[in-house]
Amino acid sequence: MNNKQEKKTTVEDAKIKIKKRSENFSQWYLDVIAAGKLADYSPVRGCMVIMPNGYSVWENIQRVLDKMFKDTGHKNAYFPIFIPESFLKKEAEHVKGFSPELAVVNYAGGKKLEEKLVVRPTSETIIYDSYAKWIQSWRDLPVLINQWGNVVRWEMKTKPFLRTTEFLWQEGHTAHATYEEAEKEALQMLNVYQKFVEEYLALSVVIGRKSESEKFAGALDTYTLESLMQDKKALQCGTSHNLGQNFAKAFDISFLDQEGNEEYVWQTSWGVSTRLIGALIMTHGDDKGVVMPPRISPLHLVFVPIWKNKEEKKKNTKEAQRLAESLPEEVRSHIDDRDIRPGWRYYEWERRGTPLRIEIGPNDVEKNQSVLVRRDTGEKITVPNKDFSRKVVQMLEIIQKNLFERAKKMQEENTHTVETWEDFCELIRTKGGFIKAPWCGLDDCEAKIKEETKATIRCIPFDESSAKKSCCIYCGKQARDVALFAQAY
Amino acid sequence: MNNKQEKKTTVEDAKIKIKKRSENFSQWYLDVIAAGKLADYSPVRGCMVIMPNGYSVWENIQRVLDKMFKDTGHKNAYFPIFIPESFLKKEAEHVKGFSPELAVVNYAGGKKLEEKLVVRPTSETIIYDSYAKWIQSWRDLPVLINQWGNVVRWEMKTKPFLRTTEFLWQEGHTAHATYEEAEKEALQMLNVYQKFVEEYLALSVVIGRKSESEKFAGALDTYTLESLMQDKKALQCGTSHNLGQNFAKAFDISFLDQEGNEEYVWQTSWGVSTRLIGALIMTHGDDKGVVMPPRISPLHLVFVPIWKNKEEKKKNTKEAQRLAESLPEEVRSHIDDRDIRPGWRYYEWERRGTPLRIEIGPNDVEKNQSVLVRRDTGEKITVPNKDFSRKVVQMLEIIQKNLFERAKKMQEENTHTVETWEDFCELIRTKGGFIKAPWCGLDDCEAKIKEETKATIRCIPFDESSAKKSCCIYCGKQARDVALFAQAY
Numbered sequence: 002m003n004n005k006q007e008k009k010t011t012v013e014d015a016k017i018k019i020k021k022r023s024e025n026f027s028q029w030y031l032d033v034i035a036a037g038k039l040a041d042y043s044p045v046r047g048c049m050v051i052m053p054n055g056y057s058v059w060e061n062i063q064r065v066l067d068k069m070f071k072d073t074g075h076k077n078a079y080f081p082i083f084i085p086e087s088f089l090k091k092e093a094e095h096v097k098g099f100s101p102e103l104a105v106v107n108y109a110g111g112k113k114l115e116e117k118l119v120v121r122p123t124s125e126t127i128i129y130d131s132y133a134k135w136i137q138s139w140r141d142l143p144v145l146i147n148q149w150g151n152v153v154r155w156e157m158k159t160k161p162f163l164r165t166t167e168f169l170w171q172e173g174h175t176a177h178a179t180y181e182e183a184e185k186e187a188l189q190m191l192n193v194y195q196k197f198v199e200e201y202l203a204l205s206v207v208i209g210r211k212s213e214s215e216k217f218a219g220a221l222d223t224y225t226l227e228s229l230m231q232d233k234k235a236l237q238c239g240t241s242h243n244l245g246q247n248f249a250k251a252f253d254i255s256f257l258d259q260e261g262n263e264e265y266v267w268q269t270s271w272g273v274s275t276r277l278i279g280a281l282i283m284t285h286g287d288d289k290g291v292v293m294p295p296r297i298s299p300l301h302l303v304f305v306p307i308w309k310n311k312e313e314k315k316k317n318t319k320e321a322q323r324l325a326e327s328l329p330e331e332v333r334s335h336i337d338d339r340d341i342r343p344g345w346r347y348y349e350w351e352r353r354g355t356p357l358r359i360e361i362g363p364n365d366v367e368k369n370q371s372v373l374v375r376r377d378t379g380e381k382i383t384v385p386n387k388d389f390s391r392k393v394v395q396m397l398e399i400i401q402k403n404l405f406e407r408a409k410k411m412q413e414e415n416t417h418t419v420e421t422w423e424d425f426c427e428l429i430r431t432k433g434g435f436i437k438a439p440w441c442g443l444d445d446c447e448a449k450i451k452e453e454t455k456a457t458i459r460c461i462p463f464d465e466s467s468a469k470k471s472c473c474i475y476c477g478k479q480a481r482d483v484a485l486f487a488q489a490y
Numbered sequence: 491m492n493n494k495q496e497k498k499t500t501v502e503d504a505k506i507k508i509k510k511r512s513e514n515f516s517q518w519y520l521d522v523i524a525a526g527k528l529a530d531y532s533p534v535r536g537c538m539v540i541m542p543n544g545y546s547v548w549e550n551i552q553r554v555l556d557k558m559f560k561d562t563g564h565k566n567a568y569f570p571i572f573i574p575e576s577f578l579k580k581e582a583e584h585v586k587g588f589s590p591e592l593a594v595v596n597y598a599g600g601k602k603l604e605e606k607l608v609v610r611p612t613s614e615t616i617i618y619d620s621y622a623k624w625i626q627s628w629r630d631l632p633v634l635i636n637q638w639g640n641v642v643r644w645e646m647k648t649k650p651f652l653r654t655t656e657f658l659w660q661e662g663h664t665a666h667a668t669y670e671e672a673e674k675e676a677l678q679m680l681n682v683y684q685k686f687v688e689e690y691l692a693l694s695v696v697i698g699r700k701s702e703s704e705k706f707a708g709a710l711d712t713y714t715l716e717s718l719m720q721d722k723k724a725l726q727c728g729t730s731h732n733l734g735q736n737f738a739k740a741f742d743i744s745f746l747d748q749e750g751n752e753e754y755v756w757q758t759s760w761g762v763s764t765r766l767i768g769a770l771i772m773t774h775g776d777d778k779g780v781v782m783p784p785r786i787s788p789l790h791l792v793f794v795p796i797w798k799n800k801e802e803k804k805k806n807t808k809e810a811q812r813l814a815e816s817l818p819e820e821v822r823s824h825i826d827d828r829d830i831r832p833g834w835r836y837y838e839w840e841r842r843g844t845p846l847r848i849e850i851g852p853n854d855v856e857k858n859q860s861v862l863v864r865r866d867t868g869e870k871i872t873v874p875n876k877d878f879s880r881k882v883v884q885m886l887e888i889i890q891k892n893l894f895e896r897a898k899k900m901q902e903e904n905t906h907t908v909e910t911w912e913d914f915c916e917l918i919r920t921k922g923g924f925i926k927a928p929w930c931g932l933d934d935c936e937a938k939i940k941e942e943t944k945a946t947i948r949c950i951p952f953d954e955s956s957a958k959k960s961c962c963i964y965c966g967k968q969a970r971d972v973a974l975f976a977q978a979y
Binding site: 041043044045048049050051052053056057059060076077078079080081082083084085088100101102103104105106107108109110111118120127130131134135146150151153155156157166167169 | 530532533534537538539540541542545546548549565566567568569570571572573574577589590591592593594595596597598599600607609616619620623624635639640642644645646655656658
């Protein structure tokens with residue numbers, strides 16, 4: 002056996018110190034994940050282990066989104082993880098986009114396979130093979146299906162939650178009778194995502210359309226949610242695609258319309274992933290660790306009874322139990338009565354990002370009061386116990402709201418509008434953030450801007466569609482759009 | 491484009507006729523799945539598509555079991571789908587058991603991999619690699635983690651839900667300080683499973699211990715739930731393993747106990763899968779299709795308004811809406827007001843196994859009553875609308891109970907006890923079912939019985955532990971156990 006001292010993990014080591022954001026944001030991010038026991042490294046290149054504390058966030062994300070999907074008429078189903086290689090090749094753009102990232106099974110059950118199987122990087126092709134069988138007439142439309150599952154993309158550079166070889170996600174796949182219906186669906190799901198990330202994850206996002214070069218491989222149009230992280234880099238939080246008839250034609254998904262004509266269906270697909278947990282960390286975290294928005298936090302509050310002797314421990318823990326029982330059922334609480342000094346317990350729950358800590362010391366019990374400590378601001382509030390339950394519920398709402406407003410303010414303060422290439426370069430060099438700038442609409446300018454500044458077009462924001470279009474910052478020709486640029490994850 | 495007539499699927503075709511159980515049970519099973527739109531074939535060998543109607547059953551299974559797991563202290567986490575080949579080899583029995591069924595990735599991201607990756611057939615090895623890092627001291631124990639996910643086993647003969655190349659399941663993995671604790675955990679989870687399958691899926695099961703030859707590859711002891719299907723063949727519904735220290739030693743999962751000694755942990759693992767849906771179908775289904783136990787059914791009841799003209803349609807559908815709104819929130823109902831004649835609508839919901847159908851015709855509305863039709867018995871009950879909600883809730887409970895009692899009775903009637911080899915062979919030949927028989931405990935006798943009769947030891951039932959042990963039915967020597975034999979899936 003190894004010596005236990007030598008078995009210390011990255012996670013355990015990281016417990017000791019979290020790098021400051023200002024010193025090294027990238028290391029801070031990794032430290033926060035380890036300190037919060039959100040994820041751990043795995044022996045498989047680029048794959049992470051999602052630890053219970055991190056998975057609990059994903060479960061909360063799933064629970065809320067799943068209800069939102071069902072409320073908009075979608076049902077869940079499950080399709081195979083393996084895709085015959087030939088399927089991927091049916092849609093030319095699609096295979097071009099995903100080929101470099103595929104993991105391939107060519108040996109199974111002790112034999113070489115006749116046709117290689119790809120581990121799904123996304124499921125359009127395997128799902129649409131079924132749709133071609135299921136859809137016969139206009140009566141079968143719309144098909145509104147979602148799948149929760151894992152996908153694999155062999156990424157070169159990986160980072161927990163943000164970009165991992167395997168990740169968990171949901172992918173919606175719908176089929177409609179008309180372009181208009183599909184477009185409406187794609188935008189509806191973008192709005193569902195926006196509502197979810199704003200109201201639950203407390204992220205501030207810009208929604209818009211992707212440029213040709215950034216859209217999903219095989220889509221007509223990709224709509225996206227883009228958010229600015231604390232290091233002023235952008236993160237794509239989710240996408241919704243109007244696939245047009247591209248896949249319908251490749252997979253022969255046709256239907257007889259009400260007039261008896263055979264038509265191809267119009268399709269959408271849309272997804273968000275465990276990457277959202279990365280967005281949450283990089284938006285709300287501080288130098289002490291992750292900060293969980295209450296509505297998505299594994300726990301809402303933790304009681305930390307404080308004592309000097311056994312009798313006090315018993316008494317104050319009992320008081321914590323009494324207060325816990327007074328809370329509404331939906332409030333997730335925990336009593337930490339471990340025999341560790343209070344400071345260490347505070348420290349651990351701060352690192353886990355629990356929105357509220359309730360300190361209950363001997364004086365508090367005597368005075369029939371508790372001390373609420375906010376994770377987002379550090380503020381301490383003494384509350385008479387008769388108001389405890391009401392105050393906790395109120396405080397959780399205040400924290401949720403504060404996190405969103407803080408994120409929104411950060412985004413606003415770091416969104417700039419420029420008209421010249423000089424100003425654009427200057428901003429990228431000095432401040433980063435979102436930069437709104439007129440663009441001619443040509444791939445070539447977009448590529449050169451990326452090459453020179455590492456900034457990409459995150460989207461053409463919807464709310465800029467009526468903005469004044471002057472000259473393209475790069476080529477100087479008439480601008481077609483106002484595009485949102487940023488260096489991105 | 492193909493002609494739509496030629497695009498008819500297996501599912502669509504099966505709509506026309508379900509084979510009778512008495513004629514061909516195996517075909518009946520496939521027909522029922524197609525007719526109930528539970529699953530469809532996929533282009534990937536041995537993989538199925540779980541359609542929304544089938545997936546909804548799995549979601550209900552997940553929801554209930556997940557709560558039961560959490561109520562017994564378990565948390566969910568997620569580990570990589572890929573396992574380095576070398577990991578599987580660390581536990582000798584384990585790799586022997588799973589090697590023939592592995593799917594192997596040896597090419598990813600455009601390159602040949604240095605070490606082959608196996609798509610998880612079960613996750614002991616990849617999970618225990620993390621446990622070795624996470625567990626340092628007795629303070630870290632017990633570790634109680636569950637994972638919901640997909641696994642892949644390259645099976646030779648596959649059948650929807652019962653045995654598929656990829657299937658969905660949950661796998662619990664725990665680590666404890668002592669053998670006794672691990673044993674208690676393994677038995678606790680077996681009891682959780684038993685409670686679940688009896689109370690929700692309405693299955694009747696025998697619980698017991700697997701023989702050496704049938705236990706999980708790498709376990710000390712495997713506990714199992716065995717159920718008898720309508721064709722008198724047994725189906726293993728779930729297993730819980732006491733892994734002892736086998737994996738702890740292979741993966742060096744040790745801890746410092748309270749006295750400062752370094753010890754290996756004691757472990758368990760336990761799982762149930764989408765196979766449970768197959769058990770449900772083969773236990774309750776009849777010649778009309780699947781019969782869903784109310785507590786796990788996608789829908790509890792469907793309203794079928796009946797009309798002769800538009801006015802009646804409007805009136806009777808409105809009455810259905812009124813009745814639907816009067817139901818408690820937890821009752822899942824649907825109004826089928828499609829312009830298809832009632833008979834076709836009845837037919838479809840019967841095939842989906844919906845526990846109650848509510849017929850609302852013009853006469854019923856006039857008399858302020860509804861007709862409840864039970865899926866399990868076909869019985870029609872006229873109910874005054876003032877009692878509707880109460881009666882529906884009551885009737886769902888009655889159906890749930892009836893299905894369980896019917897299953898229990900079937901099992902009891904088909905469980906036989908024999909003392910001689912002659913009687914054993916006769917029973918296998920004529921009746922099938924569960925056969926309790928004394929057994930010497932030797933692998934050799936077990937293997938020969940299997941060879942000659944295709945019957946295997948399903949388990950050594952717990953409730954037979956104190957039974958009279960006479961002579962082994964095969965070798966005639968002193969019996970060690972009373973074993974439960976059956977031909978099995």
